[in-house]
Amino acid sequence: MPDGIIDTARIHWRTLGHGPARALFLHPALAQSAIWRGIAEALDEEVTAIAPDMPGHGKSAPWEGGDIHDQVTAIAGQFLEDGMHVVGHSFGATVALRLAEAHPGRIATLTLIEPVIFAAAREAAPEAYAANIAAGRPAGEAFEAGDLEEAARLFTGRWGGGPDWSEIPAEQRARMASRMPQVMNSGPVLNDDTKGLLAPGALERVTMPTLLVRGAASDPVMAGICAGLRARLPDAREEIVADAGHMLTRTHAGEVAALLAPHLRAG
Structure with missing residues (x-):
């Protein structure tokens, strides 16, 4: 489990799995990279994932202020490799979406688990x-x-x-x-889309196969978010995990992994 200096912040990351496919896993706020262990174990022979801790989380250095969404996006971009599968949960999913909009040609598939870009539900x-x-x-x-x-x-x-x-x-x-x-x-980014993730033409650039995953028992706004994204993403489908709430990467890791496996293979 190495750590290093990424984008001027001391960022810890872990490598999970031993499979041929390369993936970048981005965790929610108030969580850490360890949340991916259950999913990574289920995909061990298929995927090798890099999972960083965002500033102030896990074993990374404390957050020192500034724009957290810009910072985490820049950090995640340092780990991005051509042909990677990018998987994000909650806040991490909004960063994953931002990466996909900026680097559509470099990402094999995109998975957005409970993406909290609330502004997508506004319409x-x-x-x-x-x-x-x-x-x-x-x-x-x-x-x-x-x-x-x-x-x-x-x-x-x-x-x-x-x-x-x-x-x-x-x-x-x-x-x-x-x-x-x-x-x-991060509130203005998520509630008001101050980074332009939903701007005209932005979602339409995300041409890679995209999987939207939400829990059936999550807040009703999540269905609206996924509907708003699915309406504009060129190649998106949605899966709903029965009985799961927002933290389904932890509570329903096996079910999420079962959805991820064919999606990653298809990409």
């Missing part, structure tokens, strides 16, 4: 988009008031898919609270 599912903005407001208010732990509790309650906040060890709660500035830093 496809306006009621779900508005409800999501409203539901996220209390966490934003707690953050603005300086209560990082309450912001983290509210955020993970919606998107974490794990145990109740009171059951999470105090050290882990503190770690998640410390990362809330990064989560909030």
